[in-house]
Amino acid sequence: xxxxxxxxxxxxxxxxxxxxxxxxxxxxxxxxxxxxxxxxxxxxxxxxxxxxxxxxxxxxxxxxxxxxxxxxxxxxxxxxxxxxxxxxxxxxxxxxxxxxxxxxxxxxxxxxxxxxxxxxxxxxxxxxxxxxxxxxxxxxxxxxxxxxxxxxxxxxxxxxxxxxxxxxxxxxxxxxxxxxxxxxxxxxxxxxxxxxxxxxxxxxxxxxxxxxxxxxxxxxxxxxxxxxxxxxxxxxxxxxxxxxxxxxxxxxxxxxxxxxxxxxxxxxxxxxxxxxxxxxxxxxxxxxxxxxxxxxxxxxxxxxxxxxxxxxxxxxxxxxxxxxxxxxxxxxxxxxxxxxxxxxxxxxxxxxxxxxxxxxxxxxxxxxxxxxxxxxxxxxxxxxxxxxxxxxxxxxxxxxxxxxxxxxxxxxxxxxxxxxxxxxxxxxxxxxxxxxxxxxxx
Numbered sequence: 001x002x003x004x005x006x007x008x009x010x011x012x013x014x015x016x017x018x019x020x021x022x023x024x025x026x027x028x029x030x031x032x033x034x035x036x037x038x039x040x041x042x043x044x045x046x047x048x049x050x051x052x053x054x055x056x057x058x059x060x061x062x063x064x065x066x067x068x069x070x071x072x073x074x075x076x077x078x079x080x081x082x083x084x085x086x087x088x089x090x091x092x093x094x095x096x097x098x099x100x101x102x103x104x105x106x107x108x109x110x111x112x113x114x115x116x117x118x119x120x121x122x123x124x125x126x127x128x129x130x131x132x133x134x135x136x137x138x139x140x141x142x143x144x145x146x147x148x149x150x151x152x153x154x155x156x157x158x159x160x161x162x163x164x165x166x167x168x169x170x171x172x173x174x175x176x177x178x179x180x181x182x183x184x185x186x187x188x189x190x191x192x193x194x195x196x197x198x199x200x201x202x203x204x205x206x207x208x209x210x211x212x213x214x215x216x217x218x219x220x221x222x223x224x225x226x227x228x229x230x231x232x233x234x235x236x237x238x239x240x241x242x243x244x245x246x247x248x249x250x251x252x253x254x255x256x257x258x259x260x261x262x263x264x265x266x267x268x269x270x271x272x273x274x275x276x277x278x279x280x281x282x283x284x285x286x287x288x289x290x291x292x293x294x295x296x297x298x299x300x301x302x303x304x305x306x307x308x309x310x311x312x313x314x315x316x317x318x319x320x321x322x323x324x325x326x327x328x329x330x331x332x333x334x335x336x337x338x339x340x341x342x343x344x345x346x347x348x349x350x351x352x353x354x355x356x357x358x359x360x361x362x363x364x365x366x367x368x369x370x371x372x373x374x375x376x377x378x379x380x381x382x383x384x385x386x387x388x389x390x391x392x393x394x395x396x397x398x399x400x401x402x403x404x405x406x407x408x409x410x411x412x413x414x415x416x417x418x419x420x421x422x423x424x425x426x427x428x429x430x431x432x433x434x435x436x437x438x439x440x441x442x
Contacts, residue, residue, distance in 0.1 A: 122148055377437040378439065
């Protein structure tokens with residue numbers, strides 16, 4: 001009795017396993033299937049060159065532009081067509097027992113552009129911009145992310161970027177941000193290929209070296225922002241600029257130089273420039289200080305004052321307090337629709353959609369009664385550098401755009417991204433540019 005029960009249990013288990021195998025399509029028994037098709041070139045004409053056609057790694061029969069497989073096991077297989085001068089064609093095809101299928105192949109020689117950014121956690125704006133470009137140009141753009149702890153994994157970064165050039169169809173590489181290791185990776189690529197376009201945005205390495213190895217480099221014009229922020233504040237009706245910072249920040253050469261440029265331009269335009277000493281966020285409650293100090297400054301100086309702060313932690317409370325007090329807020333320390341505004345205004349569903357976010361900010365600023373007194377850049381710089389990097393690479397490859405022509409670059413960026421950008425060449429020569437993006441006043 002016990003022996004019979006065990007036999008029945010074994011039969012039942014085998015039946016269940018057989019059923020599961022059948023459901024998942026792993027069972028490859030049955031009559032063989034067939035696959036055939038025609039290969040076309042980029043002009044949708046019959047392909048006349050040499051190619052390698054495989055199905056799950058097994059070579060098929062190729063006669064002219066016609067290919068065929070006559071002994072295909074049922075299941076899902078991968079068709080791969082490789083031809084010199086074209087991107088590799090791949091497609092998953094599922095076959096049933098005895099089925100005869102036709103799959104024509106259209107080869108594509110669109111140049112590949114590899115875009116390397118940080119992860120969504122490290123660089124959300126650049127990451128989403130790269131995803132947008134991959135959606136816009138699915139046949140061209142490949143998006144990769146460098147390691148989150150890139151400062152500890154420079155060898156991995158160098159290998160990751162330099163290996164992109166091993167594909168002869170990769171004609172351009174865009175890296176934003178250009179983290180440590182980018183220079184060495186670009187140098188290795190240059191040793192192997194001189195036909196590939198190398199573009200960077202926001203470099204963490206020596207700009208004088210970057211401009212030697214990259215065909216095009218773009219960075220935020222922090223010194224120029226000192227002047228442009230003062231000009232914007234004046235345009236928005238400010239009579240005074242309040243510059244919030246703390247000693248640790250003001251000891252940094254770039255922040256101090258931007259401050260000095262802002263002060264000089266403010267005074268040139270007839271505005272008073274006031275330095276406000278804020279707590280260092282490492283030592284005190286900076287955000288609470290901002291929330292309390294802005295209303296106090298309004299009592300002393302009136303509402304026609306413009307806030308500018310040097311630390312990211314200041315931005316959300318400053319936006320809140322500026323709206324409530326009715327003062328002018330021309331720009332964040334890191335100008336972007338996604339910096340400070342979503343948190344201050346309760347915009348939780350932006351998903352890094354620039355147009356949607358700008359619309360939401362405009363609506364909420366209007367509701368608060370502070371129209372024409374709040375502003376930011378029309379697009380985050382990292383998003384701009386990624387999107388412009390891809391578009392400018394395509395224009396260089398397809399239309400021979402000259403990266404040394406500053407006016408042509410500004411025009412191309414405006415045409416392809418819909419955003420006006422003012423470029424200043426870094427140094428006296430080379431293709432390294434400092435950028436200021438147009439502002440949106442809400």
